[in-house]
Amino acid sequence: MTASDRPGQAQPVPTRDIPKQPWGRIALGMVATLLLGVTALEVNARRIGLHAGDIDNSEVEWVKERAHSERADVAIVGDSRILFDTNLDRFEALTGVRPVQLAIHGTSALTLLEDVADNPNFHGLLIVGLADTMFFQPFDGYGGYVRHRNDFKSPSGRIGIEIDHVLQRRLAFLDSNYRLSVLAHRLDKDFRPGVEGPLDDIWKIQEVGERRQTWMWDRIERPGPLQAHARWAWKGFKEKFPFTPQLIAKGQARAKKAVEAIRARGGEVVFVRPPSGPQLRVNEEAQVPKAKGWDVLLRNTHSAGVHFEDLPASVQGLTLPEYSHLTRKCAVVFTDAYVRRLTQLTTRLKLRADAPPPLSRADCVSAKVASL
Amino acid sequence: MIFNSLTFVVFFAIVMVLHHAPFFSWDQKKLNLMIASYLFYAAWNPPFVILLWISTVVDWWAAQWMVRAKHERTRKAWMLASVIVNLGMLGYFKYGGFLLNNFVELMGTLGVVYQPPKWDIVLPVGISFYTFATLSYTLDVYLRRSKPAKHFLDYALFVTFFPHLVAGPIMRPTELVPQFEQKPRITAHQIYFGLGLMTLGLFQKVVLADGFLAPVVEKVFDAREGVPTMLDAWTATLAFSGQIFCDFAGYSSTAIGVALCLGFAMPDNFRFPYAAVGFSDFWRRWHITLSSWLRDYLYIPLGGNRHGQARTYTALMGTMLLGGLWHGAAWTFVAWGGLHGTYLAVERWLRGRFAGWKPGPGSIVALGLLTYLLVDITWVFFRAKTFTGAATMLQSMAGFAAKPVPMIALLPMVYALAIVACIVGTHWAMRGKTLEIAVERTPAWLVSAVLGVMGLAVIAEQGKGSAFIYFQF
Numbered sequence: 153m154t155a156s157d158r159p160g161q162a163q164p165v166p167t168r169d170i171p172k173q174p175w176g177r178i179a180l181g182m183v184a185t186l187l188l189g190v191t192a193l194e195v196n197a198r199r200i201g202l203h204a205g206d207i208d209n210s211e212v213e214w215v216k217e218r219a220h221s222e223r224a225d226v227a228i229v230g231d232s233r234i235l236f237d238t239n240l241d242r243f244e245a246l247t248g249v250r251p252v253q254l255a256i257h258g259t260s261a262l263t264l265l266e267d268v269a270d271n272p273n274f275h276g277l278l279i280v281g282l283a284d285t286m287f288f289q290p291f292d293g294y295g296g297y298v299r300h301r302n303d304f305k306s307p308s309g310r311i312g313i314e315i316d317h318v319l320q321r322r323l324a325f326l327d328s329n330y331r332l333s334v335l336a337h338r339l340d341k342d343f344r345p346g347v348e349g350p351l352d353d354i355w356k357i358q359e360v361g362e363r364r365q366t367w368m369w370d371r372i373e374r375p376g377p378l379q380a381h382a383r384w385a386w387k388g389f390k391e392k393f394p395f396t397p398q399l400i401a402k403g404q405a406r407a408k409k410a411v412e413a414i415r416a417r418g419g420e421v422v423f424v425r426p427p428s429g430p431q432l433r434v435n436e437e438a439q440v441p442k443a444k445g446w447d448v449l450l451r452n453t454h455s456a457g458v459h460f461e462d463l464p465a466s467v468q469g470l471t472l473p474e475y476s477h478l479t480r481k482c483a484v485v486f487t488d489a490y491v492r493r494l495t496q497l498t499t500r501l502k503l504r505a506d507a508p509p510p511l512s513r514a515d516c517v518s519a520k521v522a523s524l
Numbered sequence: 525m526i527f528n529s530l531t532f533v534v535f536f537a538i539v540m541v542l543h544h545a546p547f548f549s550w551d552q553k554k555l556n557l558m559i560a561s562y563l564f565y566a567a568w569n570p571p572f573v574i575l576l577w578i579s580t581v582v583d584w585w586a587a588q589w590m591v592r593a594k595h596e597r598t599r600k601a602w603m604l605a606s607v608i609v610n611l612g613m614l615g616y617f618k619y620g621g622f623l624l625n626n627f628v629e630l631m632g633t634l635g636v637v638y639q640p641p642k643w644d645i646v647l648p649v650g651i652s653f654y655t656f657a658t659l660s661y662t663l664d665v666y667l668r669r670s671k672p673a674k675h676f677l678d679y680a681l682f683v684t685f686f687p688h689l690v691a692g693p694i695m696r697p698t699e700l701v702p703q704f705e706q707k708p709r710i711t712a713h714q715i716y717f718g719l720g721l722m723t724l725g726l727f728q729k730v731v732l733a734d735g736f737l738a739p740v741v742e743k744v745f746d747a748r749e750g751v752p753t754m755l756d757a758w759t760a761t762l763a764f765s766g767q768i769f770c771d772f773a774g775y776s777s778t779a780i781g782v783a784l785c786l787g788f789a790m791p792d793n794f795r796f797p798y799a800a801v802g803f804s805d806f807w808r809r810w811h812i813t814l815s816s817w818l819r820d821y822l823y824i825p826l827g828g829n830r831h832g833q834a835r836t837y838t839a840l841m842g843t844m845l846l847g848g849l850w851h852g853a854a855w856t857f858v859a860w861g862g863l864h865g866t867y868l869a870v871e872r873w874l875r876g877r878f879a880g881w882k883p884g885p886g887s888i889v890a891l892g893l894l895t896y897l898l899v900d901i902t903w904v905f906f907r908a909k910t911f912t913g914a915a916t917m918l919q920s921m922a923g924f925a926a927k928p929v930p931m932i933a934l935l936p937m938v939y940a941l942a943i944v945a946c947i948v949g950t951h952w953a954m955r956g957k958t959l960e961i962a963v964e965r966t967p968a969w970l971v972s973a974v975l976g977v978m979g980l981a982v983i984a985e986q987g988k989g990s991a992f993i994y995f996q997f
Contacts, residue, residue, distance in 0.1 A: 154792055155816035156808040160824050162669035162698040165818075168784060171964035175716035180725075180971040185976025190983060253736075308525040308532075315530040325984075332984040333735030340935035349933035484753040502841035 166332065190325075197325035201371045204324045206359040209366070212313040214256065215301050217364055221252040222273035226501065229264035232257035233364045233426040234281020236358060236477040239487040246491050246507045255365040256297055261287050262403055262410075267298045267423070269410035275418045277500040281426055283476075284440040287449075288395055288403040329356035354385040356476060367480040373473045382474035389476070391434040395439045402450050411453040420500050423450060423457035424490050429475030456497035458490045466512040481516035525567040528730050528776045528987045531576070535564065536782065550707040554681055557786070565650070568690075572648040575613060580683045581659040582609045584658055587665040587672040587814055598929075599666060606662035606792035610655040617648055621851030650690030657818055658683050661697045663821055670698045680702040687786075691772075693793040694813040708787035710797045720963075720975055721781030727978035728774030730987030732943055737767035740940040743931050745907050745917070753928040757920035759937050761900050764907050765946040769798065772811070792958075798899075799955035801892045803867040806899060818847050835911070841865040851906070856914060860905040867898060889952075896948065903957040 155163050221227040226243075228234055228251050235255035244250040249362075254264060261282040268274050283401070320326045340349040357372045371378050411421045425446055428436060442459070450457045467489040470482040478486055488511040495503045525532050540558045543553055566573045586606035589982045593599045615623075631638045661679070664670040674680035682700045744752045744760035752760065776793035793813050802804035807815040826839035841862070848861015883891060901918070908914035917924050932940075954962060961973060 154795065154808075154812045155820075156812050159816070160745040160820055162664055163696045163791075165699055165702050166789045168780070168789040169958075169960045170711070170713050170717045171960045173964065173971060174968050175713045177967055178975065179716050179719070181972030182976040182979060185973065186979050186983070189976070189980035193984060237598060304566050307570065308529065311534075311567070312529045319530070328986060331735070331986050332731065332981060333739070335886070336939060337739070337933070337936050338738070340933045343934040344930060344932075344937075346930045349932050350936070397598075508902055 165415050193325040194323060197323075197327070197490040201369070202324040202327050202330065203359065205321050205361065206319045206324070206327060207317055207361065208326070208328050209257070209358075209364070210313060211297050211300070212309050213364060214254065215305060216310070216313075217254055218267075218271075218301065221254055221268070221276075222271065224252040224274075225249050225276045225277065226251040227268065227274065227276060228253050228255055228279045228281060228283030229268060230255040230279075230424075231255075231259055231283050231286045232358070232366075233283050233428070233477060234261075234279070234424060235364075236368055237426040237483045237486050238281070239367075239484040240363065240365045242487045243479050243491055246503055247495070247501055248504050249501070250363075253366070255281060257358070259286075259293075259297070260289055262297060262406055265407060265410045268419075269413040270442055272417065275495050276413065276420075277498065278414060278419060278421045279424055279494070280421060281424045282390075283428065284425070284436050284442070284445045285389060285395065287407075288400050288445060290399060327356065330350055331469040351381070352385065354382060354504050357382050357477065359448065367483060368473065368477055370480070373471075373479045379473055383431075386432060386474065386476055387434045389428075390435050392438075399443075400444060400448075404448055405480065407449055408452045411455060420493055420498060421453065421455055423453075423455055423497055424494075425457065425461075426486065426490075427460040427470060427472060427478065429472040431475045445481060456494075458493045458497070460486070460490075463489050463493065466510075469513055469517065479516060482513075485511040485513065485516045525564050527775065527782075528726055530892075531567065534550075535560070535567075540785060544710070551677065553707075554677055554704060556631050557686075558677065558681045558684055560578075561681070561686040561689060564835060565689060567682070568649050575617075575648050575651065576654060576684060579610060579655060579658045580680050581611065582606060583662045583683075584672075584676060584679055586662050590662070590665050591672055603662055603666040607659065610659050614651055614655050616810050617651055619849075619853045653692050653694055654683060654689060656694050656814075657688070657696075660694070660817065660821065664697060673697065673701045674705070685783075685788075687782040687788075688790060691775050691779070692811075692813055693776055693779065693790055695790065699791065703788050710787040714787070715785050718781040720971075721784065722778045723781075723975050723979050723982070725774040725776070725778030725781060725977030726982050726987070728770040728777065731978075731981045731985045733767045733770035733774060736936075736943055737763045737770065738937050740932055740936050741767055741907065743936075745913070747931055750929040750931065751925045751927065752920045752931050753917055753925070754920055754923045755923075755937075756928075756931045759905075759940060760930055761904055761917065761921065762944045763940040764903050765798070765896075765900050766940070768903065768906070769794070769947060795958075796951035796954045798896050799892055799951035800895050800899075801888055802895055803864065803871050803898075806866075806895060807868070814847070818843050822846060827830050836872070837869050840868055844868065854909075856905045856911060857909060859911070859914075860902050863902045863905065867902075888990045889932035892952070 161233045226247075226249050228238060232266075235253065235257060238251070238253065238255075240253060254268075255261075256264065261280050265278070265280050268278055276313070316326075319492075334350070337350040338355070341351060342349045355378075357369055358366050359369050360366050369378075372382055373379075414421055423446075442461075446457070446459060449455070465475055467485055470486060473479060477483075491501070492503065492510060495501045525534060539557070542548065542556045542560075548556065562573055562576070567574055583606050586602045590599045590602040593602065609994055628638050661673075661682070665672055673682070678701050679697070680693070681704050682697055685695075685700065688695050740763040741760050744756050745764070773794040780790045780792075791813065793811060795809040795812065797806055797809035800809050823839050823843040826842055827835040828839060829836040844861045844865030845858055847859070848857045848859070848864070851860070852856045901921075903915045904921070905911075905914050915924070920928055
């Protein structure tokens with residue numbers, strides 16, 4: 153009986169019967185199943201190329217880094233290109249400064265630029281890495297990180313993330329792209345006409361280390377079905393909506409306002425345009441031409457910028473396995489190149505006297521591949 | 525803190541060690557539990573522990589002064605003080621913004637432009653639950669159904685006891701306080717069964733609700749553009765019926781399991797509701813502790829069924845409308861409650877009109893499926909954020925949408941519908957039984973295998989700790 157059977161009365165102490173079962177043996181069986189199952193999951197994960205130490209990207213981690221950015225000399229915002237294509241170790245080796253990485257995959261750099269502009273505690277150098285079409289798009293992608301950041305500040309959430317990281321440093325199968333439901337849903341090969349199934353989305357292409365250092369997953373760097381899927385999922389970066397002059401002008405105005413706000417309190421802003429492959433570049437240029445997007449952005453905001461096309465020939469032709477992001481090694485080369493250029497464009501960043509020598513394409517592209 | 529989180533795993537392990545350690549006295553163990561419960565709540569947002577404390581202290585003293593009062597009106601005054609403080613807190617934090625928005629709209633319709641200051645109040649998690657729990661303490665004392673707790677520690681632990689603190693089951697003091705007065709005898713089998721219930725609850729929440737049902741629901745209900753086809757609208761609504769059940773019943777199962785591991789019994793909160801035949805039956809099976817609370821402290825005081833037909837229907841509708849509002853500060857929740865009130869009223873009238881009719885097995889199943897179908901209609905209002913959204917969904921469900929588009933991929937749809945079919949089928953198979961009876965009649969190897977697979981599925985799903993739906997209430 154429950155309270156629904158006893159109206160208008162003081163409810164008595166409930167009784168809970170314990171089913172008569174050999175619970176000790178049942179528990180042993182359950183533990184054995186769990187141990188065997190987890191072992192199988194871990195063995196399989198390592199077999200397919202997942203690694204322990206690949207820490208899932210998370211809102212809580214971003215919120216932590218955002219808090220760090222308030223005292224930082226340098227912070228980076230943007231989409232996944234600047235996220236993948238910046239090697240924080242190389243940045244620090246060159247300048248002595250380790251930037252705070254606030255870029256978020258699938259998110260307009262403009263959203264994040266405005267978030268920093270709204271943060272009165274940031275007075276450092278802000279590097280804005282942008283992909284042209286994503287910067288000027290009318291929605292903010294994963295902007296929920298920004299809008300709901302107060303939701304991810306609970307003590308419980310923070311402790312949970314630390315425990316999660318301890319486990320992820322040791323277990324390879326803990327990858328949210330390989331969750332049970334995700335794998336089950338990905339069996340759908342667009343079976344229903346007119347509906348984009350789970351396969352239409354970009355899937356796992358990155359690995360994430362400490363402090364949001366992100367790099368390309370090595371399985372994407374090698375030819376194979378995962379690389380092919382990633383290339384296909386970008387769909388050439390052809391967006392579904394038109395980039396009208398009004399839309400671009402609106403983005404330019406927002407960017408100008410945000411940059412002015414940061415400079416008014418002593419900060420500085422520079423822009424970086426990471427590389428994309430010619431297969432995407434042609435569509436990006438058709439939708440947001442450099443002359444109307446990037447060039448106007450720098451002019452309007454009176455900012456310095458590093459466009460990958462303007463870098464020396466020695467760092468052109470870096471490897472983009474799925475056309476949109478650099479390999480892990482080439483990200484180091486690109487970081488080396490753009491940081492060196494930034495130290496020439498702004499006094500907020502200086503090259504260390506004992507900085508390592510410059511890198512070139514040869515440091516990440518084998519001679520055999522380079523000759524193809 | 526939420527049950528489906530790594531933080532809770534560590535927290536619970538520490539609580540279990542302290543609670544079962546032989547060197548603490550029973551009073552010390554209760555104090556440990558109370559401190560752990562405050563930490564459990566503070567892990568969400570530390571300053572809001574103050575609200576919990578206010579509710580605890582005010583109601584303790586209200587009940588104390590009530591029994592010492594010499595005059596009935598003094599007793600009533602203390603009871604009203606408790607009600608005002610608790611409902612005042614609830615009103616301010618939960619309904620303040622809602623009332624303000626409605627005031628602004630009302631002024632607008634009268635031609636008055638009123639721009640209020642921004643209302644940016646954080647809703648304390650679980651406030652609807654713990655204020656109801658503490659109110660039942662003072663109301664039971666006022667109605668002379670129970671006496672005040674003998675010791676403040678037992679009462680304070682009743683209010684804050686973490687398994688039920690933020691999302692129920694809504695316990696009455698007479699159910700829990702006596703359990704704290706004496707040290708319980710905890711057996712190993714009790715702990716194992718408790719852990720089994722926790723595994724079941726987490727499987728329902730992490731794997732079924734979050735992993736397979738929520739994505740389908742969100743695809744349609746949160747679509748930025750386009751109108752769903754009839755198939756998509758029904759799939760999403762059925763998926764939501766599964767999601768909200770698995771989410772909430774999963775929480776309750778976990779809470780009951782946690783309490784059992786600590787040696788305490790909590791009542792069932794769900795009894796296979798999707799096998800209900802009629803809406804009175806549904807509300808005896810769905811969120812039992814809330815429906816019985818509303819019945820005992822709202823419906824019966826409003827007159828119940830003892831003052832004629834008109835008063836009965838008024839009390840019924842009033843209770844259900846307020847029950848809807850309890851769920852959220854939005855008119856869609858009120859509409860949800862109003863629909864259930866209407867269903868209950870119509871059912872009551874039909875029972876009176878066809879009192880002699882005894883349905884056969886086929887009719888019972890048909891009525892049960894009709895009940896489930898009508899409950900699904902109400903879920904549309906519960907899930908849709910606006911009446912426009914709800915209307916769009918209902919239009920699609922009826923097949924009247926203009927230019928509908930398919931939204932759900934085939935396999936996710938198949939999984940969701942299969943899960944919902946299994947849930948409804950299980951409910952029908954279990955409608956006259958309890959889980960304990962079913963488990964007892966199952967071979968041990970099968971119980972072990974099922975629990976092992978459920979536990980493995982929870983680990984494989986790597987539940988990212990999304991909040992339970994009812995945390996927002």
